[in-house]
Amino acid sequence: MSYGIPAAEPSAQIPVCPRHPDRPAYVRCQRCGRPACPDCQRAAAVGFQCVDCVNETKRTTPAVKSVYGGAAAVGRPLVTFGIIAACALVYVLQWLVPNDWIYQNFAFATVYADPSFGAFEPWRMLTSAFLHSQGFILHIVLNMYMLWMFGQALEPLLGRARFLAVYLLSAIGGSVGYLLLTPAYTPGQALAGVVGASGAIFGLFGAMLVVQRHRGGDTRQLWVLIAINGVIGFVVPQIAWQAHLGGLITGALCAAAIAYAPRGRRQGALQVAGLTAVLFLLVAATALHASATALPA
Numbered sequence: 001m002s003y004g005i006p007a008a009e010p011s012a013q014i015p016v017c018p019r020h021p022d023r024p025a026y027v028r029c030q031r032c033g034r035p036a037c038p039d040c041q042r043a044a045a046v047g048f049q050c051v052d053c054v055n056e057t058k059r060t061t062p063a064v065k066s067v068y069g070g071a072a073a074v075g076r077p078l079v080t081f082g083i084i085a086a087c088a089l090v091y092v093l094q095w096l097v098p099n100d101w102i103y104q105n106f107a108f109a110t111v112y113a114d115p116s117f118g119a120f121e122p123w124r125m126l127t128s129a130f131l132h133s134q135g136f137i138l139h140i141v142l143n144m145y146m147l148w149m150f151g152q153a154l155e156p157l158l159g160r161a162r163f164l165a166v167y168l169l170s171a172i173g174g175s176v177g178y179l180l181l182t183p184a185y186t187p188g189q190a191l192a193g194v195v196g197a198s199g200a201i202f203g204l205f206g207a208m209l210v211v212q213r214h215r216g217g218d219t220r221q222l223w224v225l226i227a228i229n230g231v232i233g234f235v236v237p238q239i240a241w242q243a244h245l246g247g248l249i250t251g252a253l254c255a256a257a258i259a260y261a262p263r264g265r266r267q268g269a270l271q272v273a274g275l276t277a278v279l280f281l282l283v284a285a286t287a288l289h290a291s292a293t294a295l296p297a
Contacts, residue, residue, distance in 0.1 A: 019051070029053055068158055068258050069267045079160045080151025083167065084144050087197060090130045091140050107131055107193035113179050114290045122286075125179075129171035131195035143197040150204040157211060162258055165275050166207050167200050169282070170251040174199015176282045177246015184293040199243035202229070203251025210255035253278045 017025040017037035025035030029050035036050040049057075094102045108128035112121040132140035155163040178194055205226050212219045226248070233241030257274025261267050 068162065069261075069263070069271065077151050077155040079164050079167075080147060080155055083151070083164075083197075084147060087130050087132065087140060087144060091132055091134075094131065094134055103131060103193065103195070107195050108175050108178070109191040109193050110179050110182060110184070111191060113175070113286055114293060116290055116293065125172050125175035125286075126168065128175060128193075128195050129197045129200050132197070133195060139196060143201055146201045147197065147204070150201070150208055154204060154208060154211065158207075158255075158258060162271065162275075166203060166251055166254040166258070169254050169275065169278055170203020170206070170247045171197065171200035172279075172282055173203060173250025174240075174243035174247035176285055177244075177249070178240050178242040180285060180289055181242035181245070194240050194243060196240075196243075198240070199247030200251075202226075202244045202247035203254070205229075206248040206250070206252030207255035210252050211259055214259040250278065250282065253281075 014024050015026065015028075015035035017023045017035055017040055019040050020037050023037040025037045025040075027036055027041060027048055028034065029036050030044055030047040031049050031053040034050055036048065040051045041048040042051055042054045090102065094100075106124060106127040108124040111117045111119050112124045114120065132143065151163070154166070158166065175194070177199065205222065209219055209222050209226070212222060230241065230244065233239045233244050254275055257278060258271050261270040261274060
């Protein structure tokens with residue numbers, strides 16, 4: 001006759017896992033000393049820690065910050081790659097969607113920023129930065145190359161959220177610069193659409209210039225790059241130098257709001273306030289231009 005062997009149960013002398021009392025645990029946490037079963041063990045620098053101690057460490061350890069107070073962007077510049085991917089996707093859609101629908105609905109022209117002409121569509125001031133010329137492929141290639149170059153440098157310094165804010169505000173600033181520095185639209189005038197990330201790229205130029213100055217770095221090569229690209233905007237036709245200038249100034253203002261905010265517990269709030277002030281200036285400039293060019297009733 002055979003007899004069944006009962007399952008072994010932890011005795012009082014056998015340590016058990018606090019989270020799983022039915023499991024023997026012969027490994028103890030290096031931090032708190034409590035037993036931990038295999039499911040509750042986490043590898044540490046020396047030995048193992050229990051999952052409770054690991055979670056407690058995560059809660060109490062301050063997050064790693066970038067130079068200017070943002071969450072440190074460790075590894076690849078994901079925001080930079082994301083913007084490049086978005087521009088590439090939109091460029092493909094420009095070719096695939098019929099009737100030039102993407103361009104017609106998202107490109108920027110001065111009339112769309114002035115409600116007095118009855119075509120007020122302010123989102124175009126941002127969306128136009130994700131469109132590029134279909135007749136000149138180097139337009140998107142050069143812009144994305146410069147974005148890749150400067151994004152790799154600025155995103156880790158500013159942090160992902162701050163870098164994205166600088167880029168988007170600079171894109172809007174480029175549209176505002178074009179609006180303010182081009183002749184006022186008159187009814188019946190042919191619309192001149194403006195597309196491209198150049199305004200936002202110049203914003204990164206301006207931001208890098210301010211950051212380099214703030215950190216005590218050499219800015220001579222950056223000035224040369226800005227000067228060369230600025231001259232190209234005046235020499236080569238169909239390049240909106242107005243957008244370049246608007247983006248450059250906006251990017252510099254955004255970077256100044258981030259870099260020169262006093263360090264401390266309120267640094268993040270002051271930076272947000274500074275970036276909000278830049279956005280307010282762009283909105284105010286657009287509104288003042290609209291009121292100055294409004295048609296008489």
